[in-house]
Amino acid sequence: MSTLKITPLVGLEIHVQLATRSKLFCNCTVEFGAKPNSRVCPVCLGMPGVLPVINKRALDLSIAVGLALNCRITRHSKWDRKSYYYPDLPKNYQISQYDLPLAHDGYFEIPSNGSMRRIRIRRAHIEEDAGKNIHDTPGCTLVDLNRAGTPLLEIVTEPDISSANEAHTFCTELQRLVTYLGVSEGSMQKGHMRFEPNINVIVEHSGVEYRTPIVEVKNLNSFRAVRSAIDYEISRQVAGWEADNDYVLGNRPNENRGWNDTRQVTEFQRPKEAAHDYRYFPDPDLVPVEIDDHWLQRIRSEVTEFPLARRGRFVAQYGLTDADADTIVSDRATADLFEAVLDTGAPVSIVSKQFVNIWLKIANARHTTMAQLGVDARRMGELASLVQVGTVSPTAANQIAERMPDTADTPEALANSMGLVQVQDIKAMEKWLDEVFAANERTVQDALTKPKKASGSIGFLRGQVMRVSGGKADPGLAGELIEERLKKMSE
Numbered sequence: 078m079s080t081l082k083i084t085p086l087v088g089l090e091i092h093v094q095l096a097t098r099s100k101l102f103c104n105c106t107v108e109f110g111a112k113p114n115s116r117v118c119p120v121c122l123g124m125p126g127v128l129p130v131i132n133k134r135a136l137d138l139s140i141a142v143g144l145a146l147n148c149r150i151t152r153h154s155k156w157d158r159k160s161y162y163y164p165d166l167p168k169n170y171q172i173s174q175y176d177l178p179l180a181h182d183g184y185f186e187i188p189s190n191g192s193m194r195r196i197r198i199r200r201a202h203i204e205e206d207a208g209k210n211i212h213d214t215p216g217c218t219l220v221d222l223n224r225a226g227t228p229l230l231e232i233v234t235e236p237d238i239s240s241a242n243e244a245h246t247f248c249t250e251l252q253r254l255v256t257y258l259g260v261s262e263g264s265m266q267k268g269h270m271r272f273e274p275n276i277n278v279i280v281e282h283s284g285v286e287y288r289t290p291i292v293e294v295k296n297l298n299s300f301r302a303v304r305s306a307i308d309y310e311i312s313r314q315v316a317g318w319e320a321d322n323d324y325v326l327g328n329r330p331n332e333n334r335g336w337n338d339t340r341q342v343t344e345f346q347r348p349k350e351a352a353h354d355y356r357y358f359p360d361p362d363l364v365p366v367e368i369d370d371h372w373l374q375r376i377r378s379e380v381t382e383f384p385l386a387r388r389g390r391f392v393a394q395y396g397l398t399d400a401d402a403d404t405i406v407s408d409r410a411t412a413d414l415f416e417a418v419l420d421t422g423a424p425v426s427i428v429s430k431q432f433v434n435i436w437l438k439i440a441n442a443r444h445t446t447m448a449q450l451g452v453d454a455r456r457m458g459e460l461a462s463l464v465q466v467g468t469v470s471p472t473a474a475n476q477i478a479e480r481m482p483d484t485a486d487t488p489e490a491l492a493n494s495m496g497l498v499q500v501q502d503i504k505a506m507e508k509w510l511d512e513v514f515a516a517n518e519r520t521v522q523d524a525l526t527k528p529k530k531a532s533g534s535i536g537f538l539r540g541q542v543m544r545v546s547g548g549k550a551d552p553g554l555a556g557e558l559i560e561e562r563l564k565k566m567s568e
């Protein structure tokens with residue numbers, strides 16, 4: 078069977094919870110972890126005679142995603158009822174968009190094997206979430222309807238994804254996009270993103286192509302599960318075709334399967350439903366959605382530059398590495414802050430180093446983002462400039478930065494009060510050199526006698542001078558003085 082050529086075809090359906098304060102069709106707040114059934118009203122409980130009213134914010138956020146995914150926005154769309162019966166859906170239908178999704182025919186470019194790959198977006202539509210069945214009490218199932226009516230955007234791709242890794246990248250890039258746009262918190266812990274990959278493979282054997290039936294893996298809630306489930310399905314389907322050459326699309330049913338994370342396998346759930354099983358029909362209680370030029374223009378002006386484009390610009394315009402640009406553009410507010418710091422006239426080389434090496438660490442330690450540290454662009458710019466003119470060393474800048482979120486003092490005032498202003502006084506420097514040369518005779522000998530080791534040895538000695546000076550020595554001056562002294566010793 079070594080002549081088999083395998084081409085996986087993977088499409089993704091992704092539910093993204095929109096970051097609105099209230100639900101899609103009522104005023105109940107959307108709140109994770111609230112007391113069960115405390116965020117409900119007659120509308121989201123599905124009482125007879127109530128009238129749903131659309132949350133306009135959910136439309137704004139969805140249009141923003143549609144534009145970011147290069148979609149066409151449907152100017153006239155509507156709401157449809159998708160009928161099914163389940164305890165977590167008391168009104169027996171879910172309000173969704175069937176034949177007129179809000180956005181359609183777009184694409185999303187993702188990095189793959191060193192270049193960009195374009196994954197086509199078939200559609201993105203808005204729908205309400207159902208409640209939650211809770212099975213942790215023996216002998217009964219409890220129903221929590223706090224989640225019922227929460228706005229979701231369902232994004233559906235074409236089957237353009239060709240590996241589990243590519244699907245993983247798509248999902249993480251999409252998470253980055255929606256959090257960047259402020260459209261969703263994108264928290265996996267809170268279930269803000271749920272993934273359903275559709276998977277089948279083309280098996281090419283002796284010049285003939287066979288397509289296996291399509292499997293939809295339901296309700297994955299982590300990036301890792303997306304990757305593992307797709308990898309597993311590709312192998313399972315190829316093995317299935319090898320064992321039974323009639324295991325092909327049309328001859329065997331498409332299936333819904335679930336992911337068993339403990340056993341790391343997919344398990345059969347049921348044959349895949351066709352759309353008519355849901356008896357979709359237009360919701361008579363809701364007016365259609367009309368999106369005019371003015372509305373579209375307003376959203377377009379709010380979402381000017383998307384993260385991938387901005388990352389590219391940071392590399393080209395500021396000379397950042399891909400990795401540094403990635404870190405700084407990870408959220409929009411941090412990227413905005415970075416550019417505001419540069420606007421103060423601070424040098425980009427030092428500012429970018431301080432963002433990646435100093436501010437990021439401080440933000441991580443405080444479980445927040447760089448933009449949320451409470452240090453404004455002006456003070457960040459000052460700290461970078463202090464390093465540039467040599468008032469403080471890069472190491473001392475680190476210590477000063479640690480204090481900055483908790484005080485309104487300028488970096489210069491902190492440098493003074495913390496005794497970190499660099500000493501350029503030759504006498505003081507010579508004293509530190511005496512101490513370091515005496516304590517490190519072997520390194521000094523290496524520097525004098527082993528040319529290959531010289532620069533490493535000098536670097537070590539300079540580090541020691543910085544240490545004994547408590548970070549106050551000017552590292553440039555220290556290096557010069559060390560080289561001078563070694564030269565004298567060798568004469």
Ligand SMILES: [Zn+2]
Nearest residue numbers: 103105118121
């Ligand atoms: Zn409600």
